[in-house]
Amino acid sequence: MGILGPEDTDLGMGKVNPVDILDSLIQLMLSLAKGGPVTWSIFGVVAIIGMIIIWRAKAFLAAEVQKITDKKRNEALAKAPVDNQIVEKDTKKSEDEIEEIIKNG
Amino acid sequence: MKKYLLFFLLFLASCLGKLRPDPSPISAYDAGYPTVEFYACDQRFNGVGICPASPNTHMSLLIQGYYKGTIEAVSDRCRVNYKARYDNNTPAVIDIEVKESCNIDIVVTPEYPNEAKSALEIAPLKGRLYIRAFTDALPYKLQSNKVQQGTDEMFDLPDAGRVVFKGCGANFDRTFDRKTFIRLSELVSVTKGDCTFNGVFISGGKSTRLIWQVWIYDQTFTQIPIPSVNIKKTQLVVTADTAVSISAIDQDYIVKNTAKFDFEPKVGHTLRLLTIKGRNLWGYWDPKTQTWGWVK
Numbered sequence: 598m599g600i601l602g603p604e605d606t607d608l609g610m611g612k613v614n615p616v617d618i619l620d621s622l623i624q625l626m627l628s629l630a631k632g633g634p635v636t637w638s639i640f641g642v643v644a645i646i647g648m649i650i651i652w653r654a655k656a657f658l659a660a661e662v663q664k665i666t667d668k669k670r671n672e673a674l675a676k677a678p679v680d681n682q683i684v685e686k687d688t689k690k691s692e693d694e695i696e697e698i699i700k701n702g
Numbered sequence: 703m704k705k706y707l708l709f710f711l712l713f714l715a716s717c718l719g720k721l722r723p724d725p726s727p728i729s730a731y732d733a734g735y736p737t738v739e740f741y742a743c744d745q746r747f748n749g750v751g752i753c754p755a756s757p758n759t760h761m762s763l764l765i766q767g768y769y770k771g772t773i774e775a776v777s778d779r780c781r782v783n784y785k786a787r788y789d790n791n792t793p794a795v796i797d798i799e800v801k802e803s804c805n806i807d808i809v810v811t812p813e814y815p816n817e818a819k820s821a822l823e824i825a826p827l828k829g830r831l832y833i834r835a836f837t838d839a840l841p842y843k844l845q846s847n848k849v850q851q852g853t854d855e856m857f858d859l860p861d862a863g864r865v866v867f868k869g870c871g872a873n874f875d876r877t878f879d880r881k882t883f884i885r886l887s888e889l890v891s892v893t894k895g896d897c898t899f900n901g902v903f904i905s906g907g908k909s910t911r912l913i914w915q916v917w918i919y920d921q922t923f924t925q926i927p928i929p930s931v932n933i934k935k936t937q938l939v940v941t942a943d944t945a946v947s948i949s950a951i952d953q954d955y956i957v958k959n960t961a962k963f964d965f966e967p968k969v970g971h972t973l974r975l976l977t978i979k980g981r982n983l984w985g986y987w988d989p990k991t992q993t994w995g996w997v998k
Binding site: 655656658659660662663665666669670673674677678680681682684685687688689690691692694695698699702 | 731772774776777778779785803804805806807808809811817818819820821822823824825826828830832834840866868869870896898899900901902904907909911
């Protein structure tokens with residue numbers, strides 16, 4: 598089986614074979630090739646706009662994920678002293694209790 | 703047609719860069735699984751560790767950095783408040799003046815190349831060193847465990863006798879007439895988080911201090927598998943899990959899950975692997991036995 602097969606993809610329209618989609622796209626390209634320069638110009642403009650949209654969307658997504666990463670880093674750094682105070686307090690208490698037991702035999 | 707699809711997918715893969723997505727459902731940090739690598743009291747620790755010490759002495763804490771980023775270490779009781787940036791896998795070295803027992807919390811936040819373009823979420827790493835200062839020469843037993851949620855762990859007792867454990871809400875006090883062990887579930891009903899227990903074992907009028915450090919981590923968290931490692935003359939060829947982003951040997955590193963490093967089999971080496979979700983693995987090369995030992 599290939600990378601994606603009919604059993605792998607369900608686009609909400611029943612099972613769709615991605616290979617068929619690619620086939621259709623290639624057929625579209627071939628039919629465009631039969632058209633004149635005006636058809637190609639339109640196709641070119643649409644393709645460039647499409648690429649710009651994808652490029653910007655990817656940059657937007659990356660920026661949003663970076664914000665999440667930065668937020669988590671800052672939270673982790675801010676949380677460490679708070680966690681530390683809780684742990685130090687609890688550990689000190691247990692140390693003192695045990696030392697008292699040792700002292701009293 | 704499948705050929706075109708394959709080319710398209712390869713093109714997409716080449717756009718993703720060298721950082722690898724980590725399919726783990728949870729990061730090591732969020733899972734409560736400490737993975738900061740540090741050295742203290744002549745030992746190397748993976749995330750958690752206990753060091754015995756005497757009051758009014760100095761101790762050196764070395765924290766390993768990955769790629770570049772920030773290292774933070776804090777402790778109120780040991781007056782540690784360290785925060786600094788690092789580069790090139792450089793470790794941070796902190797001198798600690800031990801006045802009393804303390805817990806040092808450590809956070810390492812690596813920043814990877816092209817991270818801002820990767821659209822992959824990067825997680826920080828955490829760790830904790832418990833320095834236990836003893837004012838006398840009583841014997842002690844130290845134990846650190848990372849325990850998966852839903853499982854149990856044991857602490858072996860030295861002999862028959864009375865055992866007391868305190869800390870993290872535990873109030874355990876029992877006398878055993880034979881050598882046995884204590885289950886973690888007997889001490890606390892905590893299902894996730896970290897606990898440091900202080901205890902004492904009394905037998906025949908003699909006391910032994912017991913210290914048990916436990917991290918209960920999320921049950922969905924899994925460790926990365928041991929990589930394929932081949933030595934070819936003076937080269938080490940590493941093929942790690944596809945989730946691995948950083949492969950490093952000693953201070954040499956590469957942002958990739960497969961790597962070739964210069965390798966001298968007659969000396970010791972440390973191989974480190976790390977994913978962007980903070981899952982890690984180390985390998986030690988023992989030049990005497992010519993074998994690898996692995997720590998997760």
